[in-house]
Amino acid sequence: MPEMKLGLFIRPCGHHIASWRHPNAHADAGVNFERFIHMAKTAERGLFDMMFSADTNTAWTTVGSALNRQHYSAWLEPFTLLTALASHTENIGLVCTRSTSFDEPYTIARMFSTLDLISGGRAGVNIVTTGNGRSALNYSQQEHLPKPERYEIADEFVDVLIGLWDSWDGDAFVRDRETSTFFEWDKMHVLNHKGKHFQVEGPLNVARSPQGRPVIVQAGASEEGRELAAKSADVIFGASQSIEMAQEFYSDVKERLGRYGREYSDLKVLPGLSVTVALNKKEAQAKYDELQDLIHPDHGLAFLSRRIGHDLTAMDPDILMPDLPPVEDVGTRSGQMLELAKKENWTLRQLYQHFAAARGHMVLVGTPSMVADTMEEWVNKGACDGFNIIPSIFPDEFESFVDLVVPELQRRGLYRTSYEGNTLRELLDLKVPESKYAVPTV
Numbered sequence: 001m002p003e004m005k006l007g008l009f010i011r012p013c014g015h016h017i018a019s020w021r022h023p024n025a026h027a028d029a030g031v032n033f034e035r036f037i038h039m040a041k042t043a044e045r046g047l048f049d050m051m052f053s054a055d056t057n058t059a060w061t062t063v064g065s066a067l068n069r070q071h072y073s074a075w076l077e078p079f080t081l082l083t084a085l086a087s088h089t090e091n092i093g094l095v096c097t098r099s100t101s102f103d104e105p106y107t108i109a110r111m112f113s114t115l116d117l118i119s120g121g122r123a124g125v126n127i128v129t130t131g132n133g134r135s136a137l138n139y140s141q142q143e144h145l146p147k148p149e150r151y152e153i154a155d156e157f158v159d160v161l162i163g164l165w166d167s168w169d170g171d172a173f174v175r176d177r178e179t180s181t182f183f184e185w186d187k188m189h190v191l192n193h194k195g196k197h198f199q200v201e202g203p204l205n206v207a208r209s210p211q212g213r214p215v216i217v218q219a220g221a222s223e224e225g226r227e228l229a230a231k232s233a234d235v236i237f238g239a240s241q242s243i244e245m246a247q248e249f250y251s252d253v254k255e256r257l258g259r260y261g262r263e264y265s266d267l268k269v270l271p272g273l274s275v276t277v278a279l280n281k282k283e284a285q286a287k288y289d290e291l292q293d294l295i296h297p298d299h300g301l302a303f304l305s306r307r308i309g310h311d312l313t314a315m316d317p318d319i320l321m322p323d324l325p326p327v328e329d330v331g332t333r334s335g336q337m338l339e340l341a342k343k344e345n346w347t348l349r350q351l352y353q354h355f356a357a358a359r360g361h362m363v364l365v366g367t368p369s370m371v372a373d374t375m376e377e378w379v380n381k382g383a384c385d386g387f388n389i390i391p392s393i394f395p396d397e398f399e400s401f402v403d404l405v406v407p408e409l410q411r412r413g414l415y416r417t418s419y420e421g422n423t424l425r426e427l428l429d430l431k432v433p434e435s436k437y438a439v440p441t442v
């Protein structure tokens with residue numbers, strides 16, 4: 001069985017919505033570069049494949065008056081952060097989100113090719129259409145485009161991105177002083193893209209990436225998102241609450257690959273996983289419960305409202321979750337959350353507590369062997385190729401994962417014991433993509 005892949009999903013104080021209130025969290029982490037260096041170094045100590053940052057283009061990351069109870073409305077811009085972290089790390093992949101709704105493909109192609117060259121082939125971009133519609137108001141737009149249109153743009157955006165990344169053959173730059181030839185003409189390719197949404201002449205003004213192309217990640221789970229991933233992504237992040245959900249997602253996206261002439265191993269599926277671990281179950285549960293008690297009800301209700309797409313902020317947190325229709329435009333998780341609340345007969349408080357640690361990703365609370373059992377089962381039973389680890393508190397819970405769970409996975413032969421390979425593609429066992437201009441060898 002191939003070794004499992006691990007990504008670290010970063011967020012200043014942690015992913016639990018109340019993390020910053022915990023005495024062990026660094027409440028100033030969002031403006032303190034040293035904290036991120038420590039995160040990156042801990043991830044390399046745990047031999048992680050990559051560290052990943054989400055991104056949104058607005059400070060309005062929750063609704064209503066609870067905004068000031070949240071720690072990640074204002075923090076470092078992720079691409080700049082990763083570029084700085086490249087100099088403090090040696091092996092780990094550096095991946096962050098960019099939006100196809102607010103960026104231009106030429107800009108993104110340049111930025112990530114540059115990060116790739118600076119880091120020796122460790123860059124990746126998570127392509128999103130941006131879930132938070134309020135972002136549009138910061139980009140001279142009246143409102144966010146409807147989802148089908150956003151994905152249509154994303155599809156063309158990624159085609160242009162890949163086309164630009166193939167602008168130069170790997171050996172184009174001969175830099176021959178004798179003949180005064182800096183690069184060879186026939187190894188430069190002009191894209192000349194004229195599409196519905198983008199007109200891009202090319203070529204890119206950055207040389208080819210050391211790993212062929214930066215890694216492309218996709219994180220949407222809708223029909224359109226899955227199709228985009230099957231066509232062009234190297235990694236897909238998911239959010240599954242159970243092994244059954246993860247297996248459905250895994251086989252669905254892998255089966256789509258054939259339509260684009262791709263193989264199963266060309267796309268790695270990494271669902272999110274939140275782990276609270278301690279040497280005994282009771283201690284792990286106590287750590288988890290301590291965080292749940294720190295959620296201010298205003299914040300819990302605001303968080304729920306944004307995720308579900310209905311305003312619940314004026315409601316009593318201890319009433320049963322009302323029967324509401326899913327809101328398609330906030331994403332696939334609205335329906336999943338409503339379904340779960342109905343099935344479990346939960347109050348609003350129970351529902352927001354359930355999602356507070358990891359926003360709909362799988363949550364495990366237990367001993368290192370309990371955690372490793374579940375991770376092993378998911379990988380063995382075709383639910384994923386690895387996990388995107390979502391620590392509830394930084395640095396505490398992430399250090400516990402690296403110190404307690406990683407050795408257990410290694411003992412079972414499920415995880416690497418040293419870094420082998422230099423680029424992110426090598427770590428993820430992904431092929432170096434062939435340029436679309438490559439001459440076929442017969």
Ligand SMILES: Cc1cc2nc3c(=O)[nH]c(=O)nc-3n(C[C@H](O)[C@H](O)[C@H](O)COP(=O)(O)O)c2cc1C
Nearest residue numbers: 054055097128130131219220221222225237331332
């Ligand atoms: C691990 C993970 C990371 C994500 N990161 C971002 C992000 O940085 N920015 C964003 O707007 N959406 C992010 N999303 C949300 C999705 O990309 C997508 O916008 C959302 O799921 C709605 O699309 P869908 O209906 O296709 O699922 C992320 C989702 C997952 C699972």
